[in-house]
Amino acid sequence: MDKYLVAEQKFDLQQNFRRALKCQEQLNVAKEAVKEARGSRVWIVALIVILFAMGSDFFLGASAALFAHYFYRIIRAWYSVSRAEESLEENERWFSSKGLKLEGRVLYFREDSLLERPLDPFDDELYR
Structure with a gap:
């Protein structure tokens, strides 16, 4: 039995899918920024x-300024990671409320426990 998505939700589904991909990209960039800041x-x-x-x-002031700069970069990068994780989690909750789940960059129905049938939210044949 094939499952379909509600046609009225097509725009919202596509927008939230794009937003989720953007959030994942922001999360990857933020994690790299944390690595770079810690590696400084x-x-x-x-x-x-x-x-x-x-x-x-x-020299005491210069040392304090350098330490402040180091920790500021780490804290700023960590904050970016937490913001990106929160927005990604918000998108996952939205998909969950629609009976879908987002695994990485691929969308599935929640009942698809083996992740065998990926969904393309831009495929018009998926909507009824």
């Missing part, structure tokens, strides 16, 4: 500068 060697420079800070307020 600014904190090493800050430690070296703090050695010179023993006798100078300037």
Whole structure:
């Protein structure tokens, strides 16, 4: 027995599918930003500068600024990841309310536990 989607929901389904793909792309970019921020060697420079800070307020301030810059980048990237995860989760809940599930970049009916029949939300034959 073939299952179909409601034709009145075609526009919303396609828009939310595009939005979900965009959210997944944003999540990947944000995760790369976290890796890059954590991989930054600014904190090493800050430690070296703090050695010179023993006798100078300037070097103490420079060291604090470098540490602040390092942690700011990490926190900003982490915040981007959490925002992207929340929007992706919101899209998954929307699809779930329509009897669908999103696995990666592919859409399935919720009852398709083996993920054998992927859906193309842009295929007009899928709507009745």
